Amino acid sequence: MKLTVAAADKKDIPALVSLVNSAFRGDSSKQGWTHEADLLKGEQRIDEAVMNDQFNEGHAVTLKCIAANGDIKGCVYLKKQEDKVYLGMLTVAPDAQGEGIGKVLLKASEDWAKQEGFNIVCMTVITVRTELIDWYVRHGYKRTGRTKPFPVDERFGVPTQPLRFEVLEKTF
Numbered sequence: 001m002k003l004t005v006a007a008a009d010k011k012d013i014p015a016l017v018s019l020v021n022s023a024f025r026g027d028s029s030k031q032g033w034t035h036e037a038d039l040l041k042g043e044q045r046i047d048e049a050v051m052n053d054q055f056n057e058g059h060a061v062t063l064k065c066i067a068a069n070g071d072i073k074g075c076v077y078l079k080k081q082e083d084k085v086y087l088g089m090l091t092v093a094p095d096a097q098g099e100g101i102g103k104v105l106l107k108a109s110e111d112w113a114k115q116e117g118f119n120i121v122c123m124t125v126i127t128v129r130t131e132l133i134d135w136y137v138r139h140g141y142k143r144t145g146r147t148k149p150f151p152v153d154e155r156f157g158v159p160t161q162p163l164r165f166e167v168l169e170k171t172f
Contacts, residue, residue, distance in 0.1 A: 001067060001099055005108040008064040008075060013051050015072050016062065020046050023091045025157060032094035034102075034132060040157030046089070047155065054079075063108050065092075065101050074101040076109050084120035084169070085113040106139055110172060119172055124148055124165035133166060141168040 008016060022028045024045040029035035036045070054060055054077060065074035073096045077089040087109050092101045113121050125133050127147065137143065143166065150163035 001096075003068075003073070003101065003104055004066045005063050005104060006066065008055075008062040008072075010052065010055050012062075012064060012072065013048050013055070016064065016075050017046055017048050017051055019072055019075060019093060020089060020091045023094055029094055032092065032097035034092065034097060035094070036126065036129075036157070039126065039128065039161065039163060040159055042154075042157035044156055061112065062089075063105060063112065065105055065108075067096075074105050076105045078109055078112055080116065080118070081122075083118070084122050085109070085116065085118045087121050087123040090123075102135075103139070110170070114172070120169055121172075122167060122169045124167055126150065127164045127166045128161075133168065136168050139170075140172075141170045144169055 021044055023032060023034065024036045025040065026037060026043045029037045054062060057079065060077065060079040062075055062077050064072045067073050074092040075089065076087060076091070079086045079088070090102060090105055110121055125136065133143070146167040148165040148167065150159065150165055152159060
């Protein structure tokens with residue numbers, strides 16, 4: 001599959017919101033392995049207002065991964081934070097998981113961080129998502145041993161169990 005990675009812009013917001021919600025929540029997400037549907041009740045992981053706010057941040061970018069037919073098959077949110085780049089919302093369409101799109105977006109994220117003068121990328125992953133943590137570890141991310149509380153906002157899902165984030169980092 002021929003893929004192109006480019007910075008998304010505000011006209012992409014509806015497609016990106018649909019992609020993220022379909023990959024993380026609801027029955028459609030269960031086609032893939034990266035969903036949170038069993039951990040949080042609700043269909044929404046993000047909405048257009050939150051994504052619009054992300055686009056208005058001067059120190060952040062959302063990269064999109066586009067298939068040859070023009071469909072957005074993945075995305076990732078990157079935000080400069082002090083001496084590192086925060087990587088969040090790495091998303092691959094449920095029907096395209098396992099095709100290398102996540103790896104392409106991860107590399108593009110690291111390349112962007114380097115171009116911006118950073119040598120550390122950090123992220124948070126729900127601690128019970130061990131298969132996802134293992135995937136990041138295989139791609140050079142280290143478990144820091146630090147955790148953070150999981151924010152509860154009913155607009156974006158109600159946890160079905162107590163949740164926390166684990167902080168992962170990669171230095172290059």
